[in-house]
Amino acid sequence: MRKIDLELIVGLFIMVGIIALCYISVKLGKMEWVGGSGYQVTAVFPKLGGLKVGALVEIAGIEVGRVKSLSLDDNYQARVVLDINKDVKLQDDSIASIKTKGLLGEKYVDILPGGEDEIIEDGGKIQDTVSPIDLEELIAKYIFGKV
Numbered sequence: 001m002r003k004i005d006l007e008l009i010v011g012l013f014i015m016v017g018i019i020a021l022c023y024i025s026v027k028l029g030k031m032e033w034v035g036g037s038g039y040q041v042t043a044v045f046p047k048l049g050g051l052k053v054g055a056l057v058e059i060a061g062i063e064v065g066r067v068k069s070l071s072l073d074d075n076y077q078a079r080v081v082l083d084i085n086k087d088v089k090l091q092d093d094s095i096a097s098i099k100t101k102g103l104l105g106e107k108y109v110d111i112l113p114g115g116e117d118e119i120i121e122d123g124g125k126i127q128d129t130v131s132p133i134d135l136e137e138l139i140a141k142y143i144f145g146k147v
Helices: 002-029 135-143
Strands: 038-045 056-059 062-072 078-085 095-100 107-112 124-126 128-130
Touching (some): 038 095, 038 128, 056 078
Parallel strands (some): 038 124, 095 128
Antiparallel strands (some): 062 078, 095 107
């Protein structure tokens, strides 16, 4: 009888540990169980410069969303789908740019809000985009005197 009680307690302890590990993995990975709690907006860039799925989307340094997916469009440009929080409304003339945190840090999408009254709807597109600065290209131009 005592052996069965001990095995039951050990089994419950292991189950609680596995559930805790799963919960921590989901939280640290910033994954979502169900679809996002916002709306999706598309932006097209000539090049991404190392932007990855899951990267931050910020306005004025505040996180307002994440990069949901990356793909090529018909013109061989990078199509970026952004998942924006539902309480943030983007104006039609907003500008999206890819920036780097620090000198060699991670890439993120920075959005400069516009001044129009029209709002980008779910599935809409940010018209104005700015590609990231390519540090290697700048150094090469400087070294070979093409600045």
